[in-house]
Amino acid sequence: MDKSLEPIVKKLQEKFGATYEEFRGEAHCFVRPEQIVDALMCLRDEHQFELLSAQTAVDYHPQNAPRFHVIYQLTSLAQNLSVQLRVPVNGDQLKVPTATRVFKSANWREREISDMFGIEFEGHPDPRRILMPDDTEGHPLRKDFPLGYEEPQFSFNFDEIDLRKPYVKE
Amino acid sequence: MGVEQKLGNMGVVTTTLENVVNWSRTGAMWPMLFGLACCAIEMMAAQAAHYDMSRFGMELMRASPRQSDLMIVAGRVSKKMGPVLRRLYDQMPEPKWVLAMGDCASCGGVFNNYAIYQGVDEVVPVDVYVAGCPPRPEALIHGVLTLHEKVKGDKFKDLAADIK
Amino acid sequence: MTQIEEVTIDQYKHLVSERALTGETMLLNMGPQHPSTHGVLRLLLELDGEVVINCIPDIGFLHTGVEKNMEAKTYQKAEVMTDRLDYMNTMGNNLSYVMAVEKLIDVDVPVRAQALRVILVELQRIASHLVWLGTSGLDLAAMSMFLFCFREREQILDIFELVSGQRMMTTYIRPGGVWRDVPVEFEKAVRDFIKIFPKRIDEYEKLLTKNPLFIDRMVDIGHLSKETALSYGVTGPSLRASGVNWDLRKARPYMGYEQYDFNVPVLTEGDTYARYLVRIQELRESLKIVEQAMNKLPLGPVRSDNRKFVPPPRSEIGVSMESLIHHFKLWTEGFNAPQASIYSAIESPRGELAAFLEGDGGPKPLRVHLRTPSFDNLAVLPEMVKGHLVADLVAILSSIDIVLGDIDR
Numbered sequence: 108m109d110k111s112l113e114p115i116v117k118k119l120q121e122k123f124g125a126t127y128e129e130f131r132g133e134a135h136c137f138v139r140p141e142q143i144v145d146a147l148m149c150l151r152d153e154h155q156f157e158l159l160s161a162q163t164a165v166d167y168h169p170q171n172a173p174r175f176h177v178i179y180q181l182t183s184l185a186q187n188l189s190v191q192l193r194v195p196v197n198g199d200q201l202k203v204p205t206a207t208r209v210f211k212s213a214n215w216r217e218r219e220i221s222d223m224f225g226i227e228f229e230g231h232p233d234p235r236r237i238l239m240p241d242d243t244e245g246h247p248l249r250k251d252f253p254l255g256y257e258e259p260q261f262s263f264n265f266d267e268i269d270l271r272k273p274y275v276k277e
Numbered sequence: 278m279g280v281e282q283k284l285g286n287m288g289v290v291t292t293t294l295e296n297v298v299n300w301s302r303t304g305a306m307w308p309m310l311f312g313l314a315c316c317a318i319e320m321m322a323a324q325a326a327h328y329d330m331s332r333f334g335m336e337l338m339r340a341s342p343r344q345s346d347l348m349i350v351a352g353r354v355s356k357k358m359g360p361v362l363r364r365l366y367d368q369m370p371e372p373k374w375v376l377a378m379g380d381c382a383s384c385g386g387v388f389n390n391y392a393i394y395q396g397v398d399e400v401v402p403v404d405v406y407v408a409g410c411p412p413r414p415e416a417l418i419h420g421v422l423t424l425h426e427k428v429k430g431d432k433f434k435d436l437a438a439d440i441k
Numbered sequence: 442m443t444q445i446e447e448v449t450i451d452q453y454k455h456l457v458s459e460r461a462l463t464g465e466t467m468l469l470n471m472g473p474q475h476p477s478t479h480g481v482l483r484l485l486l487e488l489d490g491e492v493v494i495n496c497i498p499d500i501g502f503l504h505t506g507v508e509k510n511m512e513a514k515t516y517q518k519a520e521v522m523t524d525r526l527d528y529m530n531t532m533g534n535n536l537s538y539v540m541a542v543e544k545l546i547d548v549d550v551p552v553r554a555q556a557l558r559v560i561l562v563e564l565q566r567i568a569s570h571l572v573w574l575g576t577s578g579l580d581l582a583a584m585s586m587f588l589f590c591f592r593e594r595e596q597i598l599d600i601f602e603l604v605s606g607q608r609m610m611t612t613y614i615r616p617g618g619v620w621r622d623v624p625v626e627f628e629k630a631v632r633d634f635i636k637i638f639p640k641r642i643d644e645y646e647k648l649l650t651k652n653p654l655f656i657d658r659m660v661d662i663g664h665l666s667k668e669t670a671l672s673y674g675v676t677g678p679s680l681r682a683s684g685v686n687w688d689l690r691k692a693r694p695y696m697g698y699e700q701y702d703f704n705v706p707v708l709t710e711g712d713t714y715a716r717y718l719v720r721i722q723e724l725r726e727s728l729k730i731v732e733q734a735m736n737k738l739p740l741g742p743v744r745s746d747n748r749k750f751v752p753p754p755r756s757e758i759g760v761s762m763e764s765l766i767h768h769f770k771l772w773t774e775g776f777n778a779p780q781a782s783i784y785s786a787i788e789s790p791r792g793e794l795a796a797f798l799e800g801d802g803g804p805k806p807l808r809v810h811l812r813t814p815s816f817d818n819l820a821v822l823p824e825m826v827k828g829h830l831v832a833d834l835v836a837i838l839s840s841i842d843i844v845l846g847d848i849d850r
Contacts, residue, residue: 130781131544157671161784161812165799178797180784180812184671184687191784212674215820233455238501238849239392240357247391248509255391255506256513260384273399311474313481314503314846315528315609318572322598325591340476355849358481358502361473387522392506411609 112188115154119146125192135191140203143194147179147209150190156181160189162206162216164224168250174198175226179206196226205231223248295433302346302372303334303425309345309369310338311362313352316379316411320351323414333421342368347424348401349417353381354394366401372436374428376420377403380410456497457487466494473502479576479838480845482819491830496823503849511809515775516542517616517752519806523796524610526811527847529572532558532565532601533789535614538811540695541785541796542616545778546750553741554618555697560631560734561604561613562696562787563727567638568597569790570720570727574645577717577839581658583649593641600630617751618744628735635732642724650721659714663825663837666711673824674817677792678719679841683711689788701733713840720842723790750776775804782808791815791842815847 112134119125119136123146127136138146150156161180168174173195182189194203205228206213217228218237225246228234236243245252260268312320323330324338339345342365354362366375377397380386383406385395394400404427407420457468471484481502487495507526511519523534536558543550550558571590578586598608604623605613613620649655665675670683680687688705690698706722708715745751752771753764778800786795792814801807818841825841826834 131547131783133784135782158676159674160676160786160793161795161797161810163797163810163812165782165808167807180795180797184685184692187692189784210674211669211672212817212820215816236501238504240501247506252509253391254389254509254513256389257385257395259389272396275398275400275402310476315525317480318528318609321587322591322595326588327592327595340474353503353505355502355504357504358473361502365474387525388505388507388510390506390510392504413608 109188111186112190115150115188115190118149118154122146122149133189133191135193137193137195140194140196143179143192144204144206144209146192147181147206150181151209154183155185156183156188156190158182158184159206159210159212159216162213162220164220164226164248166224166248166250171198175201175224177203177220177226201226202229203227204229207231222246225249295431296429299429299431303428305334305336306347306374306425306428307337307339307345308335308347308349309342309365310340311348311350311365313350313354313358314381316351316382319411319414320349320378320417323417328414328418330418330421333418333425335421342366343370345369346372347374347376349376349378350382350397350401350403351378353386353388354397354400355392356394359394359400362397362400374404374424375401376405376407376424378407378417378420379412380408382406383408386410453485453497457495465489479843482843482845482848484834486831486834488831491832493826493829493831493834496826496834498819498822500819500845500848503845505846505850507850508809508811512806515804516778516806517771517775519809520615521610521612523811524612525846526850527789527791527794527813527815527844528609529569529844530565530789530791530794531610532561532614533787533794534811535612536562536696537785537787537789537794538796538798538809539614539616540787541783541798542778544785545781545783545798545800546616546776548617548745548747548750550618550696550745551742552697552739554743556734556738557619557623557743558614558696559698559701560731560738561601563730563734564597564600564631564634566727566790567724567731568594570724571597573720573790573839573842578649580835580839581655583655586645586648589641589645593638596634600627600634603627603630617747618742621754622743631731631735635728635735638728639725642721646721650718656714658833658836659717659840660712662713662829662833663840664711665821665825669821669824670711673821675792675821677788677790677814677818678716678723679818680792681705681707682715682719684709689786689793693786695787700737701730703727703730703733713836716840716842777802777804778806784812786812789814791844791847792818811850813847813850815843815845819843819848 116127116134123138123142125136125138127134160182164175164177166175175196177194179192205217217231220226222236222238223246377383382397385393405420405424407416409416466487466489469486469488473481473483483499485497486493507522511522520538523538524531526534571594575587575590601611602608605611665683667684670680686707691705703726706719708719748767752768757764758768780800780802782799784795784797786793794814795812797810798806799808825837
């Protein structure tokens with residue numbers, strides 16, 4: 108880990124009780140859902156992390172506590188550092204406070220996470236589906252949503268698949 | 278110039294009405310601008326100066342479906358875009374043809390999943406399929422010429438049966 | 442197949458002003474199929490006459506489910522899908538995913554492969570900016586720009602076809618290096634391009650930069666201030682035209698970029714004309730990088746030797762038994778990656794393109810997320826457009842240079 112990143116991670120540990128892991132030079136800090144907005148504001152105002160580069164989520168399906176991790180990747184342009192915050196979310200309590208007050212780019216990113224994973228962001232100004240059509244049921248990027256794989260048509264099963272496919276006017 | 282040399286002073290040509298109608302339809306078939314994804318860039322490259330499509334009659338791409346005859350579906354059609362595609366196809370006046378450009382429009386291509394129609398012939402009836410990911414501009418031109426051959430073989434009695 | 446739902450104004454009540462609910466202003470749909478929306482983007486405009494009061498983008502018409510589909514394939518086979526996201530920058534997409542995989546499995550890349558990757562990625566940057574210039578001119582009714590730019594692009598695509606066999610979706614950059622060494626005609630083709638291109642850029646500038654019509658339509662249109670840009674997560678030429686000097690090639694060099702001498706253009710006005718000037722200057726800088734990399738191209742292998750993760754070249758398979766076994770194992774089962782996550786970013790022609798990759802100890806990734814620049818660059822559009830005319834909206838939309846494949850994934 109970068110030398111100048113160590114005091115920042117130590118401050119996060121003291122103020123929010125965050126644990127951290129390191130892998131190939133990247134620092135991942137685990138923060139509880141209630142504290143995430145304060146942690147983001149502290150990093151933005153005191154340590155000049157002005158850019159929220161990415162915000163996404165990961166599903167660890169067969170395991171329910173935690174089932175999801177919501178990931179915030181922050182970049183500081185002035186000091187040329189970046190840090191990753193991870194928020195573990197349980198399968199039965201899918202609520203995380205919204206980060207739109209701190210970074211405006213969280214608006215669309217959180218809409219995408221709630222569309223794809225079903226995690227609800229409390230206080231979001233515009234909670235509509237963004238990528239899927241409005242009448243979709245389910246959340247596609249969860250591990251228990253099927254891929255929708257269709258059997259390819261080779262010459263041995265050409266005719267039987269041909270009869271099943273919904274062609275139009277043909 | 279060639280016609281006058283062959284006829285001399287006559288000024289009369291005999292042919293069938295079908296031949297004339299089919300020939301004039303292939304002469305200036307205007308495509309509708311329906312580029313969705315990567316294949317749209319190859320379609321634009323086919324329209325540009327290096328591989329010129331206007332020598333085959335496709336001088337302009339009309340954005341409005343009411344003024345075009347051919348819909349080149351270039352790119353992958355997602356489940357949200359399907360109803361839009363169908364509505365635009367319905368707005369085109371007869372006679373109209375559809376060319377499915379690329380693998381994603383013909384059969385779903387690389388993407389075999391919940392979000393993409395596996396072949397645009399689940400939404401509109403297709404006349405010519407052009408394979409490739411993306412097809413080279415020369416392949417698209419070959420597809421267009423195949424469509425011209427198909428139109429030249431059209432018979433009036435088939436068209437009259439379609440129109441109800 | 443679902444029917445198109447009728448849209449009522451109740452769905453957008455929280456986004457439009459109160460005048461729309463009484464009918465004083467008009468809600469216009471600039472639909473998914475429109476000649477100047479650069480792909481399938483739907484914009485709902487609230488108009489007072491010709492002036493735009495609010496703009497609500499509606500995306501998702503090209504959603505391809507790439508992230509879920511990549512979870513079902515092994516690491517090497519999933520790379521094919523990354524090409525088709527941002528289809529103007531196919532080499533760059535490959536590079537960002539491959540760099541993440543290489544960092545995850547800890548494989549080094551030989552120097553010749555690094556130099557070849559830099560040459561191809563910079564040529565791809567030039568091709569992407571040429572398409573932007575051509576379609577931008579087409580939107581503002583300068584139609585001959587389109588034909589000129591595509592003429593140069595054909596030459597670059599010929600170089601790509603020489604190297605990999607495919608014009609656009611090459612998948613030439615693979616984990617561990619590149620697919621195979623370049624043929625002997627590569628050097629001559631690249632040097633011919635380097636010789637003719639500077640004069641062509643001068644031609645484009647003579648046509649457009651001081652043109653009074655162009656300046657009228659571009660200057661003072663679509664202001665983006667520095668704080669708004671950083672808060673919305675905008676990166677790339679749009680950020681550099683608003684005064685922030687941030688380029689990942691200089692700040693966090695990868696693939697040997699620190700050896701090449703080039704400048705990063707930064708302007709402070711933040712309007713459409715500034716974004717145009719930044720991109721034209723980037724064309725010249727990319728050409729400088731290509732020339733330096735071509736002069737310094739080192740000799741050596743083009744693929745890493747670590748046969749547990751990188752397949753051997755075909756010529757070795759016929760003579761060595763271990764190569765055959767490695768080839769078989771890697772292409773049927775794939776390699777196992779550690780249970781950890783990596784975030785690796787490159788500078789694409791549109792901004793910061795990054796791959797977030799999480800492995801679970803097996804041959805298939807647990808989660809692949811691609812952080813694409815056009816997603817955040819589009820989110821700032823409603824701020825830039827308030828108070829302008831509809832014709833200015835077209836100019837602004839073409840200047841932020843979005844690609845819908847990037848946004849919808």
